[in-house]
Amino acid sequence: MVDDETGPDVRDLVALLDAQDVVGVTLGWVDNNGIVRARTVPLAELPAVARRGVGATTAVSVFDSHDGITFAHDGLSTPAGDLRLIPVVDGPRSIVPLAGQPGFAWVPARLRTADGDPWPYEPRDVLERQVRRAAEAGFEVRAGFEIEMYVARDDDGATAAHRGPAYSANALRDVDEFARQLLVDLAANGLSIGQLHAEYGAAQLEIALSPLDALAACDAQVLARQTIHAAARRHGLRVSFAPVATVEGVGNGWHLHTSLTRDGANALTGDGPHGLSDVGRGYLAGLLRELPGLVGVTAPSTGSLVRRRPGYWAGAYGFWGVENREAVLRLVPSSDLLGAGHTNVELKASDASANPYLALAVVIAAGLRGIADGAEPPEPIQEDVGTWDAERLDAAGIALLATTHEEQRAHLLASDLVRGVLGEELLGAFVAVRDADAAWALDHTPEEIVESLRWLY
Structure with missing residues (x-):
């Protein structure tokens, strides 16, 4: 279960990013087509997002390469359901200010259930x-x-x-x-x-x-x-x-x-x-x-x-x-x-x-x-x-x-x-x-x- 006390304290990291003129942090996740899907959050929201993530549909695991959604897999056969995309923050270098995109930073993310539990379709967990x-x-x-x-x-x-x-x-x-x-x-x-x-x-x-x-x-x-x-x-x-x-x-x-x-x-x-x-x-x-x-x-x-x-x-x-x-x-x-x-x-x-x-x-x-x-x-x-x-x-x-x-x-x-x-x-x-x-x-x-x-x- 995720609550306000769970997850990393990123306040120092936010201050560091703010000093580098970062205004948004992009959470990147790779789907079953090798396509990088993402959510970008304002820097001020990062402490909350590090604890609770941002919402994502369960259908992200059944998007095809043409942005179609297949419901042929029984486990994900309806559009109902929500996930949390949570940044992987495990140190001061976890979030990278992007040299080629001034104002933005990058962090890898993983999918969790709405309760914060492991999601069986999460690739990072598999590795x-x-x-x-x-x-x-x-x-x-x-x-x-x-x-x-x-x-x-x-x-x-x-x-x-x-x-x-x-x-x-x-x-x-x-x-x-x-x-x-x-x-x-x-x-x-x-x-x-x-x-x-x-x-x-x-x-x-x-x-x-x-x-x-x-x-x-x-x-x-x-x-x-x-x-x-x-x-x-x-x-x-x-x-x-x-x-x-x-x-x-x-x-x-x-x-x-x-x-x-x-x-x-x-x-x-x-x-x-x-x-x-x-x-x-x-x-x-x-x-x-x-x-x-x-x-x-x-x-x-x-x-x-x-x-x-x-x-x-x-x-x-x-x-x-x-x-x-x-x-x-x-x-x-x-x-x-x-x-x-x-x-x-x-x-x-x-x-x-x-x-x-x-x-x-x-x-x-x-x-x-x-x-x-x-x-x-x-x-x-x-x-x-x-x-x-x-x-x-x-x-x-x-x-x-x-x-x-x-x-x-x-x-x-x-x-x-x-x-x-x-x-x-x-x-x-x-x-x-x-x-x-x-x-x-x-x-x-x-x-x-x-x-x-x-x-x-």
């Missing part, structure tokens, strides 16, 4: 459970997102902001002012990145967020979206993180890198094959084993299915490799130059239409299960399997990951791991939303599907 499970097994989770984006000079996305070549200084120079603004604003908002560069796709850029603990990594990913959009707007540009921003384009991934530490050391690093420990082999094998259900959470949308094509470094086939960028699971090993702490596993089939908290939660769970089972991965594949014929693929036990909604839905519902991580209620809502999106797509062309998703992310 927190898996972080606790990892801790019980003796591990801390580290994660980081590589964020690809399409940058355009007009609202229809037709005018590319840079002309390439891929990875070149010429391409980045076309957006120099935006790139500078982005570096300044990211740093001001407390976001650390490893690099910024022009990517392979037309008008595509990428930033690599520095690794953090699991919850902080997801919070950083969400804040990075807000920061990037604001910096682009300041320079007359528009940014799309959508899995496919143009029909002919390569698409945008939000590649998810994860590792485990134990006693301050990288637990994946060892003296076994490919520099992996027993833990590292089990972790990798667990991810590989759970891929069909996993990618239904990490790359779940109609746009994800369009993006996931062989030859596009989008993780179309279910295999792993060492530094193989066509593999859906890419092992990034340690080296003498990088150090023993560098080992991590990159999931390619991950994009902005995924809820980052849910995506990371199922990845952690899959890895932990593989460790617990002592699972062993097969030998890595260092080729582009998209060039193989069907006989060779079959002999290697390699198959395409889902290419249709029906396949992906079946894999989601068949995965006991995904069901256990999300819970029956959330899985039901998640699948209902995917079904609603797929039903919408049936009546629209690929061009219309891409256009409908372009500016959602």
Whole structure:
């Protein structure tokens, strides 16, 4: 039960924000489409909001990508009901004054019932459970997102902001002012990145967020979206993180890198094959084993299915490799130059239409299960399997990951791991939303599907 005495005392924080000319605080929450929904409250209301939250409809968990509301999930089958969106305030850095939006600050939030009790559809709670499970097994989770984006000079996305070549200084120079603004604003908002560069796709850029603990990594990913959009707007540009921003384009991934530490050391690093420990082999094998259900959470949308094509470094086939960028699971090993702490596993089939908290939660769970089972991965594949014929693929036990909604839905519902991580209620809502999106797509062309998703992310 929430009352006036419950919740953090944020009066000192309010004074600090007021001194920085903040007038409004935006509470951000990510739905089952990966869309960031939000409420903004006046700064003076923050002490009350920190205790009691602000109202939100229970239907937020069954919004589809087109702002339709599906009532196909029995648990949320009517428009009746109210929730409280409560800011996650756990220290002086919890609320970030936004460098690109003067007067506003940002804070992640979570949904609670009207009585303040846990809400079974809350993504942050799902991730927190898996972080606790990892801790019980003796591990801390580290994660980081590589964020690809399409940058355009007009609202229809037709005018590319840079002309390439891929990875070149010429391409980045076309957006120099935006790139500078982005570096300044990211740093001001407390976001650390490893690099910024022009990517392979037309008008595509990428930033690599520095690794953090699991919850902080997801919070950083969400804040990075807000920061990037604001910096682009300041320079007359528009940014799309959508899995496919143009029909002919390569698409945008939000590649998810994860590792485990134990006693301050990288637990994946060892003296076994490919520099992996027993833990590292089990972790990798667990991810590989759970891929069909996993990618239904990490790359779940109609746009994800369009993006996931062989030859596009989008993780179309279910295999792993060492530094193989066509593999859906890419092992990034340690080296003498990088150090023993560098080992991590990159999931390619991950994009902005995924809820980052849910995506990371199922990845952690899959890895932990593989460790617990002592699972062993097969030998890595260092080729582009998209060039193989069907006989060779079959002999290697390699198959395409889902290419249709029906396949992906079946894999989601068949995965006991995904069901256990999300819970029956959330899985039901998640699948209902995917079904609603797929039903919408049936009546629209690929061009219309891409256009409908372009500016959602």
